[in-house]
Amino acid sequence: MRSEYELRKEMVEIGRRLYEKELVAASDGNLSARVSDNEFLITPSGTCLGFLKSSELVLIDGEGRRLQGGQKPTSEYRLHLEVYRLREDVGAVVHAHPPLCTAFSVAGVNLEECVIPEVVFTLGAIPTAEYATPTTEEPPRVIGEYIPRCDAIILDRHGTLTVGETLTEAYFKLEKLEHSAKIILSARMLGKVKVLTTEQVERLMKARKDLGLKGKIIRCVHCTDSSCPTEGGGDQKLVETISSEVLKIIHG
Numbered sequence: 176m177r178s179e180y181e182l183r184k185e186m187v188e189i190g191r192r193l194y195e196k197e198l199v200a201a202s203d204g205n206l207s208a209r210v211s212d213n214e215f216l217i218t219p220s221g222t223c224l225g226f227l228k229s230s231e232l233v234l235i236d237g238e239g240r241r242l243q244g245g246q247k248p249t250s251e252y253r254l255h256l257e258v259y260r261l262r263e264d265v266g267a268v269v270h271a272h273p274p275l276c277t278a279f280s281v282a283g284v285n286l287e288e289c290v291i292p293e294v295v296f297t298l299g300a301i302p303t304a305e306y307a308t309p310t311t312e313e314p315p316r317v318i319g320e321y322i323p324r325c326d327a328i329i330l331d332r333h334g335t336l337t338v339g340e341t342l343t344e345a346y347f348k349l350e351k352l353e354h355s356a357k358i359i360l361s362a363r364m365l366g367k368v369k370v371l372t373t374e375q376v377e378r379l380m381k382a383r384k385d386l387g388l389k390g391k392i393i394r395c396v397h398c399t400d401s402s403c404p405t406e407g408g409g410d411q412k413l414v415e416t417i418s419s420e421v422l423k424i425i426h427g
Contacts, residue, residue, distance in 0.1 A: 193349075195225065215256070220250055239256060273335055273353040289370055291355050301352060301355075302325065307331070335349055
């Protein structure tokens with residue numbers, strides 16, 4: 176397990192990247208990392224991740240009690256602790272507000288279909304958890320259905336949650352998730368989105384197994400040629416209603 180000093184340094188760097196890439200805004204988002212079995216380093220409440228200082232980070236225990244640090248931990252600490260409770264293999268959690276992933280959930284469009292090989296290969300189907308009031312006990316409850324089985328979740332109108340053995344790993348999963356949202360939106364605007372066939376998905380899963388990739392993924396329940404909702408473009412009109420606004424986000 177990495178030292179607390181190394182974790183603090185990495186957390187500051189990941190916070191800076193999130194802010195610079197506009198995956199969070201103002202004081203949105205929060206990060207955490209496992210220090211020991213019952214100690215977790217977490218970002219403070221009301222602080223911009225882009226301007227974090229290692230001395231501001233808070234050390235808490237598995238009940239959320241502050242062990243070290245002069246500030247309060249993020250109000251979303253329950254969300255992080257629930258992940259660690261359910262997944263002993265997880266060493267870090269990233270909760271961010273990427274614009275396009277969030278826009279898809281606002282529009283009621285999911286990203287569960289098997290479309291992009293690299294995403295299916297590494298993250299699998301991306302579920303969207305039901306809406307939960309931020310900072311309450313609701314978010315930990317709604318992720319309980321998914322986090323034992325996957326490493327990336329979209330929180331309805333509340334951004335994303337990605338996990339990994341390290342903060343950098345969890346961050347890269349977020350990058351891939353937001354990048355796939357950009358590709359799928361662009362494809363929908365250009366025409367019909369082509370989904371992978373069952374055979375293609377099975378070959379990806381075999382390759383994943385052969386390579387011994389870690390992490391958990393959920394298989395898409397619609398990954399057949401005929402049954403995937405995306406194949407018929409059923410959500411196309413809904414996506415078009417937000418396309419002009421989302422393009423502004425893409426192009427700044």
